[in-house]
Amino acid sequence: MPSKPIQMILARQLASSLxxxxxxxxxxxxxxxxxxxxxxxxxxxxEETGEITANEYAKLVEVTDEDRKPIPYEQWPTRVARIxxxxxxxTIWTRNRNADWRHLQVTIIPILGEGDALHGVMNIFxxxx
Amino acid sequence: MIVTLWGTRGSLATPxxxxxxxxxxxxxxxxxxxxxxxxxxxxxxxxxxxxxxLGPAPRRVDILLTxxxxxxxxxxxxxxxxxxxxxDVHIWGPASTQLTLQARLxxxxxxxxxxxxxxxxxxxxxxxxxxxxxxxxxxxxxxxARVCHPGPTVxxxxxxxxxxxxxxxxxxxxxxxALTFPALPREWTSGAVLAExxxxxxxxxxxSAHEYHDHVGWGHSSMRHVLDFASLVxxxxxxxxxxxxxxxxxxxxRLLSEAIEEANPAFRVTPAREGATFRL
Numbered sequence: 174m175p176s177k178p179i180q181m182i183l184a185r186q187l188a189s190s191l192x193x194x195x196x197x198x199x200x201x202x203x204x205x206x207x208x209x210x211x212x213x214x215x216x217x218x219x220e221e222t223g224e225i226t227a228n229e230y231a232k233l234v235e236v237t238d239e240d241r242k243p244i245p246y247e248q249w250p251t252r253v254a255r256i257x258x259x260x261x262x263x264t265i266w267t268r269n270r271n272a273d274w275r276h277l278q279v280t281i282i283p284i285l286g287e288g289d290a291l292h293g294v295m296n297i298f299x300x301x302x
Numbered sequence: 303m304i305v306t307l308w309g310t311r312g313s314l315a316t317p318x319x320x321x322x323x324x325x326x327x328x329x330x331x332x333x334x335x336x337x338x339x340x341x342x343x344x345x346x347x348x349x350x351x352x353x354x355x356l357g358p359a360p361r362r363v364d365i366l367l368t369x370x371x372x373x374x375x376x377x378x379x380x381x382x383x384x385x386x387x388x389x390d391v392h393i394w395g396p397a398s399t400q401l402t403l404q405a406r407l408x409x410x411x412x413x414x415x416x417x418x419x420x421x422x423x424x425x426x427x428x429x430x431x432x433x434x435x436x437x438x439x440x441x442x443x444x445x446x447a448r449v450c451h452p453g454p455t456v457x458x459x460x461x462x463x464x465x466x467x468x469x470x471x472x473x474x475x476x477x478x479x480a481l482t483f484p485a486l487p488r489e490w491t492s493g494a495v496l497a498e499x500x501x502x503x504x505x506x507x508x509x510s511a512h513e514y515h516d517h518v519g520w521g522h523s524s525m526r527h528v529l530d531f532a533s534l535v536x537x538x539x540x541x542x543x544x545x546x547x548x549x550x551x552x553x554x555x556r557l558l559s560e561a562i563e564e565a566n567p568a569f570r571v572t573p574a575r576e577g578a579t580f581r582l
Contacts, residue, residue, distance in 0.1 A: 176488070176495035178434070179448040185490065186479030287399050287433055287454070 309348020325576025339440025
Protein backbone atom coordinates (compact mmCIF):
# COMPACT_ATOMS: atom_id res chain seq x y z
CA MET A 174 0.00 0.00 0.00
CA PRO A 175 1.42 3.45 -0.87
CA SER A 176 2.51 5.75 1.90
CA LYS A 177 0.13 8.41 3.15
CA PRO A 178 1.46 11.94 2.58
CA ILE A 179 3.58 13.17 5.48
CA GLN A 180 1.06 15.99 5.99
CA MET A 181 -1.69 13.42 6.66
CA ILE A 182 0.57 11.28 8.84
CA LEU A 183 1.29 14.32 11.00
CA ALA A 184 -2.40 15.30 11.00
CA ARG A 185 -3.31 11.83 12.29
CA GLN A 186 -0.65 12.06 14.98
CA LEU A 187 -2.12 15.39 16.07
CA ALA A 188 -5.73 14.15 15.95
CA SER A 189 -4.91 11.02 17.91
CA SER A 190 -3.64 13.13 20.79
CA LEU A 191 -6.62 15.52 20.97
CA UNK A 192 -9.91 15.28 22.87
CA UNK A 193 -11.75 17.09 20.07
CA UNK A 194 -13.56 14.88 17.53
CA UNK A 195 -11.65 14.90 14.23
CA UNK A 196 -12.16 13.16 10.88
CA UNK A 197 -9.50 13.06 8.18
CA UNK A 198 -10.51 12.65 4.55
CA UNK A 199 -7.99 12.21 1.75
CA UNK A 200 -8.02 14.16 -1.52
CA UNK A 201 -10.63 11.78 -2.99
CA UNK A 202 -12.95 12.10 -0.01
CA UNK A 203 -12.20 8.73 1.56
CA UNK A 204 -12.47 8.85 5.33
CA UNK A 205 -8.98 7.66 6.22
CA UNK A 206 -9.03 8.22 9.98
CA UNK A 207 -11.12 9.41 12.88
CA UNK A 208 -9.86 9.77 16.42
CA UNK A 209 -11.20 8.29 19.64
CA UNK A 210 -13.12 11.46 20.46
CA UNK A 211 -15.00 11.11 17.17
CA UNK A 212 -16.11 7.53 17.87
CA UNK A 213 -19.24 8.86 19.57
CA UNK A 214 -20.27 10.49 16.29
CA UNK A 215 -19.83 7.25 14.42
CA UNK A 216 -20.94 4.73 17.04
CA UNK A 217 -17.95 2.67 16.01
CA UNK A 218 -14.21 2.63 16.46
CA UNK A 219 -11.89 3.35 13.55
CA GLU A 220 -10.32 -0.04 14.10
CA GLU A 221 -13.75 -1.53 13.33
CA THR A 222 -14.65 0.54 10.28
CA GLY A 223 -11.28 0.99 8.58
CA GLU A 224 -11.22 3.44 5.71
CA ILE A 225 -14.58 4.42 4.20
CA THR A 226 -14.82 5.66 0.62
CA ALA A 227 -16.69 8.87 -0.21
CA ASN A 228 -19.55 6.90 -1.77
CA GLU A 229 -19.93 4.63 1.25
CA TYR A 230 -19.71 7.60 3.59
CA ALA A 231 -22.46 9.44 1.71
CA LYS A 232 -24.73 6.43 2.26
CA LEU A 233 -23.89 6.11 5.93
CA VAL A 234 -24.40 9.71 6.97
CA GLU A 235 -27.32 12.13 7.00
CA VAL A 236 -26.67 15.87 7.20
CA THR A 237 -29.22 18.65 7.68
CA ASP A 238 -29.04 22.38 8.24
CA GLU A 239 -30.12 24.22 11.36
CA ASP A 240 -33.78 23.94 10.25
CA ARG A 241 -33.43 20.19 9.77
CA LYS A 242 -33.63 20.50 6.00
CA PRO A 243 -31.42 17.88 4.31
CA ILE A 244 -28.22 19.29 2.83
CA PRO A 245 -27.56 17.75 -0.62
CA TYR A 246 -24.32 15.77 -0.77
CA GLU A 247 -22.81 18.31 -3.17
CA GLN A 248 -23.15 20.94 -0.43
CA TRP A 249 -21.87 18.94 2.50
CA PRO A 250 -19.29 21.10 4.28
CA THR A 251 -16.53 18.50 4.00
CA ARG A 252 -17.10 18.15 0.26
CA VAL A 253 -17.20 21.93 -0.31
CA ALA A 254 -13.91 22.32 1.57
CA ARG A 255 -12.29 19.54 -0.46
CA ILE A 256 -13.59 20.46 -3.89
CA UNK A 257 -13.16 24.23 -3.52
CA UNK A 258 -10.01 24.01 -1.37
CA UNK A 259 -11.21 26.47 1.23
CA UNK A 260 -11.96 26.41 4.88
CA UNK A 261 -15.62 25.89 5.75
CA UNK A 262 -17.36 26.42 9.07
CA UNK A 263 -21.02 25.60 9.51
CA THR A 264 -23.60 24.45 12.04
CA ILE A 265 -25.28 21.18 11.12
CA TRP A 266 -27.33 18.30 12.43
CA THR A 267 -25.97 14.91 11.51
CA ARG A 268 -26.31 11.25 12.29
CA ASN A 269 -24.52 8.17 11.16
CA ARG A 270 -26.63 5.13 10.39
CA ASN A 271 -28.54 4.24 13.60
CA ALA A 272 -26.88 6.75 15.87
CA ASP A 273 -28.70 9.69 17.45
CA TRP A 274 -28.93 13.05 15.74
CA ARG A 275 -26.18 15.40 16.94
CA HIS A 276 -26.07 19.19 16.76
CA LEU A 277 -22.56 20.18 15.72
CA GLN A 278 -20.40 23.07 14.69
CA VAL A 279 -17.98 21.71 12.09
CA THR A 280 -14.88 23.44 10.77
CA ILE A 281 -13.04 21.87 7.86
CA ILE A 282 -9.53 22.85 6.87
CA PRO A 283 -7.98 21.78 3.55
CA ILE A 284 -4.48 20.37 3.98
CA LEU A 285 -2.40 21.83 1.17
CA GLY A 286 1.25 21.03 0.60
CA GLU A 287 3.98 22.17 -1.73
CA GLY A 288 2.67 23.37 -5.09
CA ASP A 289 -0.76 23.77 -3.48
CA ALA A 290 -1.29 20.03 -3.75
CA LEU A 291 -4.39 18.96 -1.82
CA HIS A 292 -3.60 16.03 0.45
CA GLY A 293 -6.93 15.93 2.28
CA VAL A 294 -9.17 17.78 4.72
CA MET A 295 -9.36 17.87 8.50
CA ASN A 296 -12.90 17.99 9.92
CA ILE A 297 -13.08 19.35 13.47
CA PHE A 298 -16.37 19.01 15.36
CA UNK A 299 -17.84 20.85 18.35
CA UNK A 300 -20.98 19.47 19.96
CA UNK A 301 -23.55 22.24 20.52
CA UNK A 302 -26.21 20.45 22.50
CA MET B 303 26.82 -0.27 -5.63
CA ILE B 304 29.57 0.84 -3.27
CA VAL B 305 28.44 3.04 -0.39
CA THR B 306 31.05 5.03 1.52
CA LEU B 307 30.48 7.14 4.63
CA TRP B 308 32.39 10.43 4.59
CA GLY B 309 30.57 12.21 7.40
CA THR B 310 28.48 10.52 10.09
CA ARG B 311 28.03 13.25 12.70
CA GLY B 312 24.80 15.18 13.20
CA SER B 313 24.21 18.86 13.89
CA LEU B 314 27.81 20.09 14.17
CA ALA B 315 31.22 18.92 13.02
CA THR B 316 32.94 17.44 16.07
CA PRO B 317 36.60 16.65 15.44
CA UNK B 318 38.83 15.47 18.27
CA UNK B 319 40.27 12.46 20.01
CA UNK B 320 36.93 11.47 21.57
CA UNK B 321 35.23 11.13 18.16
CA UNK B 322 38.20 9.81 16.24
CA UNK B 323 36.78 6.32 15.62
CA UNK B 324 33.24 7.14 14.44
CA UNK B 325 34.27 10.48 12.97
CA UNK B 326 33.50 14.16 13.37
CA UNK B 327 32.47 15.28 9.88
CA UNK B 328 28.80 16.00 9.24
CA UNK B 329 26.54 14.04 6.88
CA UNK B 330 27.95 12.93 3.55
CA UNK B 331 27.69 9.53 1.85
CA UNK B 332 28.89 8.58 -1.63
CA UNK B 333 27.33 5.91 -3.82
CA UNK B 334 29.30 4.59 -6.79
CA UNK B 335 27.60 2.42 -9.38
CA UNK B 336 29.18 -0.30 -11.48
CA UNK B 337 28.79 1.81 -14.62
CA UNK B 338 30.39 4.89 -13.09
CA UNK B 339 27.40 6.81 -11.76
CA UNK B 340 28.34 8.89 -8.72
CA UNK B 341 25.74 10.01 -6.20
CA UNK B 342 26.56 12.16 -3.18
CA UNK B 343 24.03 12.06 -0.36
CA UNK B 344 24.10 15.36 1.50
CA UNK B 345 26.85 17.93 1.54
CA UNK B 346 28.00 18.16 5.14
CA UNK B 347 31.63 18.71 5.97
CA UNK B 348 32.39 15.15 4.87
CA UNK B 349 31.94 16.19 1.24
CA UNK B 350 35.37 17.91 1.17
CA UNK B 351 37.41 14.70 1.54
CA UNK B 352 34.84 12.90 -0.61
CA UNK B 353 35.45 15.40 -3.45
CA UNK B 354 39.19 15.05 -3.09
CA UNK B 355 38.86 11.28 -3.52
CA LEU B 356 37.04 11.44 -6.85
CA GLY B 357 40.29 11.22 -8.80
CA PRO B 358 40.03 11.72 -12.55
CA ALA B 359 36.90 13.80 -12.67
CA PRO B 360 33.72 12.04 -13.77
CA ARG B 361 31.63 13.97 -16.27
CA ARG B 362 28.66 14.19 -13.99
CA VAL B 363 28.02 14.19 -10.24
CA ASP B 364 24.60 14.21 -8.58
CA ILE B 365 24.23 15.63 -5.08
CA LEU B 366 21.05 14.54 -3.32
CA LEU B 367 20.23 16.85 -0.42
CA THR B 368 17.74 15.63 2.16
CA UNK B 369 17.17 19.11 3.55
CA UNK B 370 18.97 22.40 3.93
CA UNK B 371 20.02 22.47 7.56
CA UNK B 372 23.59 23.67 7.85
CA UNK B 373 25.09 20.31 8.82
CA UNK B 374 23.86 18.94 5.48
CA UNK B 375 25.05 21.75 3.19
CA UNK B 376 28.01 23.33 4.92
CA UNK B 377 30.53 21.48 2.77
CA UNK B 378 28.85 22.41 -0.51
CA UNK B 379 31.08 25.40 -1.17
CA UNK B 380 34.16 23.25 -0.56
CA UNK B 381 33.23 20.49 -3.00
CA UNK B 382 35.85 20.59 -5.75
CA UNK B 383 33.43 19.46 -8.42
CA UNK B 384 31.55 22.75 -8.23
CA UNK B 385 34.66 24.53 -9.47
CA UNK B 386 35.28 22.31 -12.53
CA UNK B 387 34.00 24.03 -15.71
CA UNK B 388 33.72 20.74 -17.62
CA UNK B 389 31.60 19.01 -15.01
CA ASP B 390 27.82 18.71 -14.87
CA VAL B 391 26.73 18.93 -11.26
CA HIS B 392 23.10 18.19 -10.49
CA ILE B 393 21.78 19.20 -7.07
CA TRP B 394 18.51 17.60 -5.98
CA GLY B 395 16.68 18.81 -2.90
CA PRO B 396 13.36 19.90 -1.45
CA ALA B 397 11.84 23.28 -2.13
CA SER B 398 9.72 24.95 0.52
CA THR B 399 6.10 25.89 -0.07
CA GLN B 400 7.24 29.47 -0.66
CA LEU B 401 10.82 29.43 -2.01
CA THR B 402 12.56 27.55 -4.79
CA LEU B 403 15.51 25.28 -4.06
CA GLN B 404 17.81 27.82 -5.71
CA ALA B 405 16.51 30.68 -3.57
CA ARG B 406 16.97 28.60 -0.44
CA LEU B 407 20.50 27.51 -1.36
CA UNK B 408 21.42 31.10 -2.19
CA UNK B 409 20.85 32.03 1.41
CA UNK B 410 24.00 30.10 2.23
CA UNK B 411 25.93 30.35 -1.05
CA UNK B 412 26.17 34.14 -1.03
CA UNK B 413 27.91 36.81 1.09
CA UNK B 414 28.21 37.28 3.99
CA UNK B 415 27.97 33.54 4.78
CA UNK B 416 30.01 32.47 1.74
CA UNK B 417 32.19 34.58 -0.59
CA UNK B 418 30.98 33.04 -3.87
CA UNK B 419 27.51 33.44 -5.34
CA UNK B 420 25.85 30.29 -6.61
CA UNK B 421 25.65 31.86 -10.10
CA UNK B 422 29.44 32.30 -10.12
CA UNK B 423 30.23 28.60 -9.68
CA UNK B 424 32.24 27.44 -12.73
CA UNK B 425 30.61 24.01 -13.14
CA UNK B 426 27.50 23.43 -15.22
CA UNK B 427 25.00 23.48 -12.37
CA UNK B 428 21.52 21.99 -12.61
CA UNK B 429 19.02 22.25 -9.76
CA UNK B 430 16.09 19.86 -9.32
CA UNK B 431 13.33 20.13 -6.76
CA UNK B 432 12.17 16.83 -5.29
CA UNK B 433 9.18 15.72 -3.27
CA UNK B 434 7.35 12.46 -3.85
CA UNK B 435 8.93 11.21 -7.05
CA UNK B 436 11.01 8.57 -8.80
CA UNK B 437 13.73 9.45 -11.29
CA UNK B 438 16.50 7.63 -13.11
CA UNK B 439 19.96 8.97 -12.38
CA UNK B 440 22.49 7.06 -14.45
CA UNK B 441 22.16 3.41 -13.54
CA UNK B 442 20.14 4.12 -10.38
CA UNK B 443 16.41 4.43 -9.81
CA UNK B 444 15.99 7.07 -7.08
CA UNK B 445 12.76 7.55 -5.16
CA UNK B 446 12.21 10.38 -2.72
CA ALA B 447 9.53 11.06 -0.14
CA ARG B 448 8.89 13.78 2.39
CA VAL B 449 9.52 12.63 5.95
CA CYS B 450 8.96 13.78 9.49
CA HIS B 451 11.61 16.38 10.36
CA PRO B 452 11.28 20.16 10.85
CA GLY B 453 11.19 22.03 7.54
CA PRO B 454 10.99 20.48 4.07
CA THR B 455 12.91 17.19 4.31
CA VAL B 456 13.04 14.12 2.12
CA UNK B 457 14.54 10.66 2.32
CA UNK B 458 15.98 8.74 -0.63
CA UNK B 459 15.64 5.15 -1.79
CA UNK B 460 18.28 4.11 -4.33
CA UNK B 461 17.89 0.93 -6.34
CA UNK B 462 20.51 -0.41 -8.73
CA UNK B 463 20.18 -2.71 -11.73
CA UNK B 464 20.77 -5.74 -9.49
CA UNK B 465 17.75 -4.69 -7.37
CA UNK B 466 19.92 -3.85 -4.38
CA UNK B 467 18.35 -1.08 -2.30
CA UNK B 468 19.93 1.61 -0.14
CA UNK B 469 17.63 3.88 1.86
CA UNK B 470 19.00 7.08 3.35
CA UNK B 471 17.07 8.78 6.16
CA UNK B 472 19.69 10.76 8.07
CA UNK B 473 17.31 13.14 9.87
CA UNK B 474 14.04 11.48 10.73
CA UNK B 475 11.64 11.28 13.66
CA UNK B 476 9.01 8.69 12.73
CA UNK B 477 8.03 8.26 16.39
CA UNK B 478 6.86 11.86 16.76
CA UNK B 479 3.54 11.97 18.59
CA ALA B 480 3.23 8.18 18.87
CA LEU B 481 2.15 6.82 22.26
CA THR B 482 3.88 3.56 21.37
CA PHE B 483 6.22 3.08 18.45
CA PRO B 484 5.82 1.49 16.05
CA ALA B 485 2.09 0.93 16.42
CA LEU B 486 0.79 1.80 12.96
CA PRO B 487 1.28 0.02 9.64
CA ARG B 488 3.97 1.14 7.22
CA GLU B 489 1.74 3.39 5.14
CA TRP B 490 0.98 5.45 8.26
CA THR B 491 4.58 5.60 9.47
CA SER B 492 6.82 8.33 8.10
CA GLY B 493 9.48 6.93 5.76
CA ALA B 494 8.43 3.31 6.18
CA VAL B 495 7.21 2.62 2.65
CA LEU B 496 10.34 4.30 1.28
CA ALA B 497 12.58 2.09 3.43
CA GLU B 498 10.78 -1.25 3.14
CA UNK B 499 12.97 -4.27 2.39
CA UNK B 500 16.16 -2.22 2.20
CA UNK B 501 19.41 -4.09 1.86
CA UNK B 502 21.10 -1.20 3.63
CA UNK B 503 19.28 1.38 5.75
CA UNK B 504 21.22 4.45 6.88
CA UNK B 505 19.07 6.10 9.53
CA UNK B 506 19.14 8.84 12.13
CA UNK B 507 19.94 7.56 15.62
CA UNK B 508 20.96 10.75 17.36
CA UNK B 509 19.68 10.21 20.88
CA SER B 510 19.51 7.79 23.74
CA ALA B 511 15.98 7.02 24.95
CA HIS B 512 16.52 9.41 27.86
CA GLU B 513 17.82 12.19 25.60
CA TYR B 514 14.93 11.74 23.16
CA HIS B 515 12.48 12.49 25.95
CA ASP B 516 13.90 16.03 26.16
CA HIS B 517 14.10 16.51 22.37
CA VAL B 518 10.69 15.42 21.09
CA GLY B 519 9.91 17.32 17.90
CA TRP B 520 13.53 18.13 17.06
CA GLY B 521 13.39 15.75 14.12
CA HIS B 522 15.62 12.92 15.32
CA SER B 523 15.32 9.37 16.59
CA SER B 524 16.59 7.43 19.55
CA MET B 525 18.76 4.38 19.02
CA ARG B 526 15.83 2.21 20.10
CA HIS B 527 13.45 3.95 17.68
CA VAL B 528 15.70 3.23 14.74
CA LEU B 529 16.02 -0.43 15.70
CA ASP B 530 12.22 -0.68 15.88
CA PHE B 531 11.83 1.24 12.61
CA ALA B 532 14.26 -1.12 10.87
CA SER B 533 12.24 -4.09 12.15
CA LEU B 534 9.01 -2.53 10.86
CA VAL B 535 10.43 -2.07 7.37
CA UNK B 536 12.28 -5.40 7.45
CA UNK B 537 15.65 -3.92 6.62
CA UNK B 538 18.47 -6.40 6.25
CA UNK B 539 21.32 -4.21 7.46
CA UNK B 540 20.96 -1.09 9.60
CA UNK B 541 23.54 1.68 9.89
CA UNK B 542 22.70 4.02 12.80
CA UNK B 543 23.83 7.47 11.62
CA UNK B 544 23.85 11.20 12.49
CA UNK B 545 25.58 10.79 15.81
CA UNK B 546 24.99 13.47 18.41
CA UNK B 547 27.96 15.88 18.70
CA UNK B 548 27.89 15.31 22.44
CA UNK B 549 28.47 11.58 22.11
CA UNK B 550 32.02 10.27 22.29
CA UNK B 551 33.08 7.00 20.67
CA UNK B 552 32.71 5.32 24.05
CA UNK B 553 29.21 6.78 24.49
CA UNK B 554 28.17 5.42 21.08
CA UNK B 555 29.50 1.96 21.88
CA ARG B 556 27.54 1.92 25.11
CA LEU B 557 24.28 3.30 23.66
CA LEU B 558 24.31 0.86 20.78
CA SER B 559 25.07 -2.20 22.89
CA GLU B 560 22.32 -1.26 25.37
CA ALA B 561 19.77 -0.76 22.58
CA ILE B 562 20.72 -4.00 20.82
CA GLU B 563 20.50 -5.96 24.05
CA GLU B 564 17.02 -4.56 24.65
CA ALA B 565 15.68 -4.90 21.09
CA ASN B 566 17.47 -8.08 20.02
CA PRO B 567 17.19 -7.22 16.30
CA ALA B 568 16.96 -9.93 13.66
CA PHE B 569 19.10 -7.94 11.23
CA ARG B 570 22.69 -6.81 11.11
CA VAL B 571 23.58 -3.50 12.80
CA THR B 572 26.76 -1.56 12.03
CA PRO B 573 27.11 1.90 13.57
CA ALA B 574 28.12 4.54 11.03
CA ARG B 575 31.86 5.11 11.05
CA GLU B 576 33.60 7.69 8.91
CA GLY B 577 35.45 5.88 6.12
CA ALA B 578 33.34 2.72 6.29
CA THR B 579 32.42 1.14 2.96
CA PHE B 580 29.51 -1.18 2.16
CA ARG B 581 29.23 -3.22 -1.04
CA LEU B 582 25.72 -4.17 -2.11
